Amino acid sequence: MDRIRIAIVGYGKIAQDQHVPSIAGNDRFELVATVSRSAGAPDGIASFGSVEELLAAGIKVDAVAICTPPSVRYDIARTCLDAGLHSLLEKPPGVTLGECEELVRIAQAKGVTLFTTWHAQYNPAVEAAAERLAGKDIGTMRIVWHEDVRKWHPGQEWIWAPGGFGVFDPGINALSIASKIFPGTLILRGAELLFPANCETPIAARLELTSPAASGAISADFDWRHSGGEAWNIEVRTAEGETLLLSEGGSRLSVDGAEIVSPGHGEYPGIYAHFAALVDGGTSHVDLAPLRLTADAFLLGKRVQVEPFES
């Protein structure tokens, strides 16, 4: 089978740290170009200033991995899908649900693969948790996602602008894990969003959720104001009384206190293995649940103004 000739669009930190080595480590792919305004690319790989330039260059390309900031993702993805390229989207797949629905429509019309990745879902510990909870009755689930925005998002002004999602930028990773492992639809029932007086997006959020699969409380607590260290934990108690703890952002799983999955090879090799399977199988994988939960939180949430944020 011919290798899938792939270009990376948006050559920032995540592309360099994760996508390049995962593509290099997967025999089904061959990196043939990057698209980057700064013309960055690994040694020996062609770089173009725009997708249009890439398409006009006559290089054979089968697929793209779109790693740009989310606000420009839709226009780029449309161009790529319209050109018949299989498209992998970094998370979140767009800044609105409407964008994503339209990309689905185009991919179907063109008969190409669309893959909305949520990297946290590809942790081996997350997959193990999903298998363990499948078909179970759940008691409670508690998500705690605390970090210091100054440490993890220094200088990223866009996260505070409309469409930047604020604390939901990391929080949506938690929601992507939760919706993958939970054996039933997660439905938002209430939210409190804490907006700094000088920001357009929340610095903290508390969510209350429900599910037909759960008898007890489901909650999420996102907070960017924790300078003393991170907590990226999801604890699930089943109706039978078993307690699963996913910690360290979904990389570690323990059951009733005993660790059963330790941090391993990371998320992106699994993402590329799945992308190859989708392309080879002629199918798509579109998961909008994490973005839908985020949109529902903004729609239903009570807004609370808190002190201005000084970076």
Next chain:
Amino acid sequence: MDRIRIAIVGYGKIAQDQHVPSIAGNDRFELVATVSRSAGAPDGIASFGSVEELLAAGIKVDAVAICTPPSVRYDIARTCLDAGLHSLLEKPPGVTLGECEELVRIAQAKGVTLFTTWHAQYNPAVEAAAERLAGKDIGTMRIVWHEDVRKWHPGQEWIWAPGGFGVFDPGINALSIASKIFPGTLILRGAELLFPANCETPIAARLELTSPAASGAISADFDWRHSGGEAWNIEVRTAEGETLLLSEGGSRLSVDGAEIVSPGHGEYPGIYAHFAALVDGGTSHVDLAPLRLTADAFLLGKRVQVEPFES
């Protein structure tokens, strides 16, 4: 064919003014009960305090029309669908997209009809506009939805609470018309939401949209601060230069200044004709686009604080 034995859940103004006469005017339906905390019902019709009481009463019921306030709609609809009742939902079908997705899942699992009504879509003028625009290239579309909240929503405190949607409560009617008549996906690109300092929902909103089917600007202007009279207009200019104007909330259609559809029999008889066809055909009709556009506006919108609202 046996008539569809239907109960109305939530016996408020819309139920009394629209649902009761439309059910009475359609031979496929027979109103058998209401569910209402105040025990209201037409003469000779049984009334129950809850859906659970209705189900326990042993009356044969095939379908429900759920006309309660939106915040309680999901729990009621779940109970009805789980009991195998075909369910018609007043607009909006829920206060979150997640609720609606779960109702779709339950309806599919139970093999019953779910119908998310958007009443404004059933104006004959709206249907005529949709037919006329089908397959056309669009230039621009401009939505203006202005009214006086004191006149149209007196005493409705819930519209100002989280999940009450504020000016999107009428605005979603405009979005439901726009998404029905427009020959392509509508995608939100930006929004400004004007929140009174003392309210949890916006009193006005300006939306910018785009669509693969449009070459020019698409905008919506919702405003509840117009005491001088209403404007409920949608103007579409096609690429060929034709101008369609839907006015009076979608009840009147003119093309290039000449009226071609005048206000007629209203919206609800068409809703019940469609519901009967869905039940008889064993299918569902779920349209979440208006709610998705609203959620996207809250997700992406820039929040502007304006003067407090004094009712």
